[in-house]
Amino acid sequence: MARHGVTVRGDIFDTMVAHYLINPEASHKLDDVASFHLNYRPQPITELIGTGKNALTMDQVPVEDVGPYACEDADVALRLVPVLTEALKEVDGGKGRLLQIAEEIEFPLVPVLAAMEMAGVKVDEKVLVDISRQMDAELARLEAEIYTQAGREFGIGSPKQIGEVLFNPPPTEEDEAAYQTWLQDMKDYEAGEVEGDPDAKPKSKKQLSEEAPTFGLGLQPLGKTKSGQPKTDERVLSELAQEHALPALILDWRKVAKLKSTYVDKLPELIHSDTGRIHTDYNQTIAATGRLSSTNPNLQNIPIRTDLGKEIRKAFVAEPGHLLMAADYAQIELRIIASMSGDPDMTAAFIDAQDIHTAAAARVFDVTYDAVTRAQRDRVKQVNYGIPYGISAFGLAQRLRIGNSEAQALIDQYRASYPRVIEFLDGLIDEARQRGYVETLLGRRRYLPLITSRNPNDRAFAERVAVNMPIQGTQADMIKKAMIAIHASLGEVSEGARMILQVHDELVFEVPEADVDAVAAFASEQMKAALPLGDVPIVVEVGVADNWLDAH
DNA sequence: CATGTCACG
DNA sequence: ACGTACGTGACATGA
Numbered sequence: 001m002a003r004h005g006v007t008v009r010g011d012i013f014d015t016m017v018a019h020y021l022i023n024p025e026a027s028h029k030l031d032d033v034a035s036f037h038l039n040y041r042p043q044p045i046t047e048l049i050g051t052g053k054n055a056l057t058m059d060q061v062p063v064e065d066v067g068p069y070a071c072e073d074a075d076v077a078l079r080l081v082p083v084l085t086e087a088l089k090e091v092d093g094g095k096g097r098l099l100q101i102a103e104e105i106e107f108p109l110v111p112v113l114a115a116m117e118m119a120g121v122k123v124d125e126k127v128l129v130d131i132s133r134q135m136d137a138e139l140a141r142l143e144a145e146i147y148t149q150a151g152r153e154f155g156i157g158s159p160k161q162i163g164e165v166l167f168n169p170p171p172t173e174e175d176e177a178a179y180q181t182w183l184q185d186m187k188d189y190e191a192g193e194v195e196g197d198p199d200a201k202p203k204s205k206k207q208l209s210e211e212a213p214t215f216g217l218g219l220q221p222l223g224k225t226k227s228g229q230p231k232t233d234e235r236v237l238s239e240l241a242q243e244h245a246l247p248a249l250i251l252d253w254r255k256v257a258k259l260k261s262t263y264v265d266k267l268p269e270l271i272h273s274d275t276g277r278i279h280t281d282y283n284q285t286i287a288a289t290g291r292l293s294s295t296n297p298n299l300q301n302i303p304i305r306t307d308l309g310k311e312i313r314k315a316f317v318a319e320p321g322h323l324l325m326a327a328d329y330a331q332i333e334l335r336i337i338a339s340m341s342g343d344p345d346m347t348a349a350f351i352d353a354q355d356i357h358t359a360a361a362a363r364v365f366d367v368t369y370d371a372v373t374r375a376q377r378d379r380v381k382q383v384n385y386g387i388p389y390g391i392s393a394f395g396l397a398q399r400l401r402i403g404n405s406e407a408q409a410l411i412d413q414y415r416a417s418y419p420r421v422i423e424f425l426d427g428l429i430d431e432a433r434q435r436g437y438v439e440t441l442l443g444r445r446r447y448l449p450l451i452t453s454r455n456p457n458d459r460a461f462a463e464r465v466a467v468n469m470p471i472q473g474t475q476a477d478m479i480k481k482a483m484i485a486i487h488a489s490l491g492e493v494s495e496g497a498r499m500i501l502q503v504h505d506e507l508v509f510e511v512p513e514a515d516v517d518a519v520a521a522f523a524s525e526q527m528k529a530a531l532p533l534g535d536v537p538i539v540v541e542v543g544v545a546d547n548w549l550d551a552h
Numbered sequence: 553c554a555t556g557t558c559a560c561g
Numbered sequence: 562a563c564g565t566a567c568g569t570g571a572c573a574t575g576a
Contacts, residue, residue, distance in 0.1 A: 157573055159556050225556065233557060258558060262571060287568060291561085298570045301560035309559080333561095389566030398565080457564060468567040472561095504561045504568085554576085561568080 002118055003274070012107045015077050018084040020285035021098050021106060022091055024446055028285050034076045037083045042072050097443030105442075105480050106284065112487040112499075113282045113292075119498045119510070120277030121299070124547075125268045127315040135260045142253040149246040150217070152179055156253050163230040166240065166247065168216030175215045219243055235398075259303060263312050270297055282502070289469050290444050290476035291504060300503045304549070316548035318510050322496070323544050325509040325516065326551040327523045329479070330539040331356055332505050333388045336474050339533035340441065341424030345417070350536050357381040363417035364410065383414050387425070388471045390464030425467050432466035440473035441531070474531070475505060482530035483507065486523055493522045508548065516544055 001008060016028045026032075034040050048065055049056040058066060088099040147153045151171070154161045171179070184195070185203050194200040219240055221230035230236075237247040270278050280299040282292050294300040302316070303309025318324045329335075334356055338346040349359035354369065361372040361380040382399050383391070397407035415422045429451075432438050437447045446469045450462040483502065490497055494515035501508035507527070511519045524540040532538070545551040 155574080158575080160574075227555070229556080231556090254557080258572075261573075262559070266571085283569095286570095289568060291568065293569055295570065298560080301558090301570065303559060305560085386566060389568090391566050392564095394565050396566090460565075464566065465568095472568065475561095506561085555574085557572085557574105559569100559571080 002114070008111075012110050013081050013085075014107060014110055015080045015084060016285055017106045017110065018080075018088060018102055021102055021444065022084065022087050024285075024288040024290070030073060030076060033080060033084075037087065038076065038079060040076065042076055043069055045069070091445065092443060095443075098445065101442055101444055101477070105477065105484070108484045109284065109480050112483050113284065115487065116499055116501070117279050117282060119500045120272065120275055120279040121500050121508075121510075122277050122317050122319055123267055123271060124315045124317045125271065128264050128268055128312070131311055131315075132260060132264045135256050135264060138256050139253065139260070142249055142256070146246065146249045146253060149244070149249060152215075153183070156250060157257065159232045160229060162232045162250060163221075164214055165216045166219045166232070166244075167221045167230050168214050168218070170218045171215035179215075217244060217246065255306065255308065259308055259312060263303065266297065267315070280501075287476075288446050290440065290473040290480075292476075292502060299501055302548070304552075310549050313549040314547045318546055322510050322512055323516055323546060324548055324551045325511050325520060325523070325542060325544045326548065327507050327509070327520070327527060327540050327542045328552075329475070329505040329527065330541050332475050332478070332538070333471050334384060335533055335536050335538060336441075336471050336478075337388065337421055337424070339536040340470070340474070341418075341421045343418050343420035343424070346421060347535050353537075353539075357384055360384055360414070360417070364413045379410060380414070383410060387414075387421070388468055390425075390467040428466045428470060429463050432462065438466045438470050440470050440477050442474070442477045444473050444477060446473070478531040479505065479507070479527070482527040485526045485530060489526075490519070490522070494519050508551070511544075520544065 015030065015033060019026065019028045019033045031042050031044070034042055046055075048061045048069055049058065085099065088102055089096050092098045143156065146156060150165050152165075154165050156162070188194045188202040192202065194202055220243075222236045222239055223231045225231050232250075234251065237251050240247040241251070267278060272279055278297065278299070280294045281296050282294055284292060286293045292300075303312050316324070334346070335350055337343075338350055345363065346356075346360075349356055355377075357377050357380055358369060358372045360383070361367075361376040362369045364380050364383075365372070365376050367376075379400060382396060386396055386399070391411070393404055393408040393411055396402075396411060397404045400407065428438055432448045432451045436449065436451070437445050439445045446465070448462045448466055450458040451466065453459045453462065479502065483499065486499055486507070490499060494511060496512040497515055497519050498510050499507060500510050507523065509519060509523060520542045524542055527540045528538045543551045
């Protein structure tokens, strides 16, 4: 509506967002919420438009039918307001913290997200087109090398076919001959006529795919997927790379193909013709922890880890006369753990502005801070990052590629080093068992009915969620509060500055060059002040450049 | 529409 | 014997 000149004003009560707070994992569809909270079943939209590919669009429905339907939706939403307000109060035992989150965080965030979506982000199409061409050449090169190494052609994008190529037994001479015939049939099919015999019809596609060769390299499979297919994921292929040249080539191909199809070729299609920019949708009611998600396109998973990925991030740029500014919370999950647990040693390390992974390694390996080796730091870093997810010895062993008992020893040492942290995390699981839910620092909730399941896998999963949600969710509360505060006053600091992206622990701004210092100071201050963590300092790292990569 | 894979925090 | 670190979204394949 804003794009068509209609400005929506006033306070918001969003029934969908309210229900997300009441039970984040339930369905938030208006009809479902009305069924549950009003015991009223609205007229299904399918009664007006039908279903499937024959479904009408609303403009094709007689207005005397659309009117009552639309009014019912508005009426139901309005009638839900007092009911959901009461529910928001009640779920918190009358303390009203959930209602407070609704009124002070989620509802005020709605227009902030709308403004960010409207603002969009500029993408340099030329950079992407250039990368795309380089990728085409690289893919062609890899494809040829892959077919050579495999001894035959196959669909590299198909995990099923990769499995056949890697794990089926090697060809006999008969197989080789049959393959040559099949290749010729395939070419005939593509050409539409049989070579050397203009009257003969080529075989059908179905026939050809049934006759496709099935010989392979005879490598040893390393695990199966849920459906029983041999796994061909990154882990398996990098392991198999020690046996044969093909797996590494497939990994290279996959990496390039993934980045090309998902980002390099897709992003230019999404440039809006009116604005020349890319406009994501932020979803406020999807993630059960309280985080946002981003779709169409997802701008929260733009590459950064590999060299090729970095090139893609460079295509996100500022308008002329402006710069991009990225402001990140530094180690925010660990700071939240330190604060919520009250652990004195972890807190002290943050107060002293020590490198938190080095400080932890010093405790775990019982050496001085300065004596910690790079290898020790890297190991403990994995433990530090695994902690908020409820890591197991098995999981840590896989990540570090070390033995199970060695991983267990590392975890035991960590537990002994930070007993208050461990008490806190174990306490979250206890709390979940007793109350059936866990909550963030501010009282955002997630229910965990499986915490008492007799199925050990379900129960273990619920326990990991019990540990993770309060931490990830508190982080989400914090950055949401910061976004609201920043949006409210950014105009006073810089007329031309816009907050344009949020990536969980990072905010990205597009700022007139002259206002960069002022906006950096302002955003950093607001992010730090949004949700104080008591003794634990909050650190925000700010970077500025003409593109998103270099702004980090 | 399910599956497998992989991009991010 | 199984599964194994949380939270997401998008793509290609194939039924």
